[in-house]
Structures are given as C-alpha cells and as structure tokens.
Amino acid sequence: MAVYDADPATRARALDTLAAYAEDLNRVGLTVPADSLTRVRIATTLADCVAHADYVQESVPEKLDLKRALFSELDALVPAGAILASSTSALGMSRFTAELSGRGRCVIVHPATPPHMMPVVEIVPSPWTDTAVVERIFALMESLGQTPVLVNKEIAGFAMNRMQGALLIEMFRLIEAGVISADHADKLISDGFGLRWAFLGPLEGVDLNAPGGIADYLHRFGHMFDDMAMEVREPGPVLTPDLIARLDAEMRAKLPLEGIEAKRSWRNRRMAALQKMRRDMQSEA
C-alpha cells in the first residue's frame, strides 16, 4: 500500500499518524496486525504511488478544480480496471469526472470522522459509475470491516451530512430561540438518544418503542413529525454571526482551545472501547 501527498512535511508525518491510529485500536484489544504499518510505503511522486494500484482513494481539499485536475491525471496514470475513489463529502462526482474515458470506474467512497473508529462509509455512484464497480467497493469495504451504505443520488450533503445537518439545524434553531442552551442540547443526545444510537439506528430505535413496531409507533406518534414538517418557516440561513459567537463562547467556556487535542484522544479511547464492546457482545450472541 502506498501513500502520497504533494506536501513533503505531510508525507513525513504520515506513518506517525497511522501509528497513532493503530495505537488507539491496540490499546483496547482491537489488535491491528503487526505488519500493517510496515506494508505502507510513502511514495514521493503521484505516478509512483499509483502505478500498480488496483484501488486509489483521493482525499485532497474540497476544491472542484483540484479534484478535476487530479482525476484527469489519475485516469491516465492508474492501470485500467483499478477503481478511482474520492473521499469528497460535498462535491458530486459527476462534476469532476464527466470528461474522463475511465469515468465508469470513478465512485465516491466517503468516510466519517474519525475514520479508523467509524465503520460507516457512504458510497455515492455517479450516473455513469459501473454497477460492477459499486459491487466491488461493497465487497472491499465489507472485507475491511467497514459498513458501506449506498446513496443512490448525488444530492447536496449526500445522506450522512444531510442527516447530521438536519439534527444540527434544529439544535441551532432551538438555541437561537432561547429554548435550550448548547450544553443541554448536546446532553439530550450524549446522555440520551446517543446511548441508543450506538447500537440501533433511529428507525430501529422507534421500532422497539411500540408493541406493533414502527408502523404502530408512527400511527400513534407520527403526527408529531408531520406537525413539525408542516410548520411554516421562511427558508433562510441559520448560522448568524451572533449565533456562531454564542456557540463559540459556550463551547470554549467548557473546553479551552488548547484542550481540543486531548479531548480528541479522550473521544478516540471511548470510541475504540465501544467498538471493542460491540464486537465482544456480538461474538457472545
């Protein structure tokens, strides 16, 4: 496996970053095979990196021109039959692969943050992505222990960020309207639904909350969602400078900026322990 970045300093750090990720997993007994790191080669040119690839994962910044130029270069450099995947979370692939002769092998494979702790990956084919390519991606991701999900249309935000976005937008509105503080809104998830959603999706979650499952639940309580969806609201931005300043003040009072790196490690230790627990309880069952 080869890694390349145009910036030499980033290339120099890459193995340390991977070693830290492996340590997160090893610490809780999610053992990373000993040769995983020695199998990674840092390439010094893009051509050298991808010359013998059968799978390429692009992760450059979210700039359309950059992606378009890079995919054009990759399509020329990478052996026929190899898959060209993009990590983009925002740019539909049809916007930067339309002109490529190998456009059928291009597909979005969008991971979540932090990627070594989040199994889910969003697979978003363009209108011209080969079905066989999508099938190979699913098999590859599953063989790696990831959870691929299929997004059938290149809509803005795809599905992952739209779902997170819908929740955050409602939180922004409640905070803006003075209904709840940012801290208490967070706790409604982290000491509430998040404990359920660590094992069950939201639909599976409500499915268990009525004797007749989700249909029964929606017949009993669905009016609550319809009422919300029927609220009349002028479309408009939610993130006013004032709201951002309030969120910033409230978050920084809880966690000063210099504590963010330590809190990321705190998060990673807990997410790794949760993954281990899920795996152990699965093998018990």
Next chain:
Amino acid sequence: MAVYDADPATRARALDTLAAYAEDLNRVGLTVPADSLTRVRIATTLADCVAHADYVQESVPEKLDLKRALFSELDALVPAGAILASSTSALGMSRFTAELSGRGRCVIVHPATPPHMMPVVEIVPSPWTDTAVVERIFALMESLGQTPVLVNKEIAGFAMNRMQGALLIEMFRLIEAGVISADHADKLISDGFGLRWAFLGPLEGVDLNAPGGIADYLHRFGHMFDDMAMEVREPGPVLTPDLIARLDAEMRAKLPLEGIEAKRSWRNRRMAALQKMRRDMQSEA
C-alpha cells in the same frame, strides 16, 4: 416510595417490571441497592399512594382531559410543598394546570425510553412554575444520577423530540425520495455518528473536527447547513401511508414482530454495558 395504577393488573405487574429493570443493571455491575425493591409499596388507591409524598411523577396516557382531571385531584390530595411532575412528552403543562391553586409546584419532568438506561430528563417549567421548584428538581435528578436539561419554552415536542424528529423527518424524506434504504439510513447512525454521540453531543462532536473548534468548523463547513436550511420546500406531512408501509415492510423483513421483545432485551443489555463502560472510564480519568 409508592406506585399506583388505576388498572389492578398493571399494579400486580409493577414489581416484576421494576425487578427486570434492576436485573438489566445488576447484570453488568451497575449495582442497584438491595433494598431498592423492598422500599417500593404498591398502593391500591391514588389517595393512599400520594398522601405522604414530597414528589409525585404522573405517567398517564397523553390525553389532555385525563391529565387535567388528575392534576386537579393531585393538587387537592398531595401535601403542600410537594412537587407534582408530569411525564408528558407532548402536552405543555400550562394546558392542564392553569386553574390550580398549586400550579406553581407543577412541572414537566420528561424521561427518555428506556428510562432506566437513559440518564437524560427534560425539565419544562410552565410560565407559572416556581423557580425554586425547578431548582429542587435539578438537585433531585442529579442526586439520582440522572441528567436534567432545562427547556425554557413549552413548544411542541419540547427539545428532545424536536431533535429526534428533525433527524427522523430527514430520514423519511431521503427514503421517500429513493436516495437511501431505511436499513442504510439507520446504519449511517448506528455504525457512524451514534458511536461519537454515545460520548459527545453533536455540537461537541463538530467542535473537535476543526483546529479552531466550533467557530472554525462553522466558518469552514457551515454553508452546508445554511444551504440545507435555505432549500425551499412546501410545508406538508412526511408520513404518507405508502412510506409507512415501506418502512414497515423493510423493518419487519429484518426483525419479525415476534422478535421485538428479545431485541428490546438485546438493546437493554448493550445500553447497560455502555453505561458501565462510561462510568468505569470516567473514574479512570
């Protein structure tokens, strides 16, 4: 502590239900004090149940007339100075306590499902709830290991169900539009964000995903949320009979109705183990 239900069969089951909850917790080492169950008395009349109470938690069905009649009765029966709390998730308290002489001691204390696994409780005062009552509720809930959050306005769905609702509505729309299957939408949470949200609220989560915290994150990526909030959409119900039928078919194919009870136990075992893990990791830190 006394429990009362108008239905004798429900009263007869109450101690078994509590014993099963205690067993969920004991199994993973979240030890319930041995005398917890023996301290619970099943009362055979409402008057007997509340005669010496200093805290009453009402949990009758979500029917306004029922709540209004019961709170009127409780206000007469319960000693002055005791708090009258409602479990309602839908009915603002000002709709059924306005006429009571003791309306200042009435407050909504809304737990989440399953209540013995979800620390969060939503505290929703009415315009006339005494500030001192809200303070006592916060102290009481914290002493019990619960996480009280304050909702300042009696809006429909309060904050908890509005936040869940916003996420579910987006999922319903994506599934309805053929963007994603119900199963894959669920996995975006249960194998994705849910793993983060088991420890961190959504705002704390994004706060860690940019070097400068949430303000930095929103300046970089906030346009995504503003774009979503600016989408023009006619207000209207989301739950068509066709969508409910599709959700029901997909959920029942994964889990037949007769498996729901076992899946609830599966969920409770995992939620209890997660609570234990959070507690252990907290005391390590």
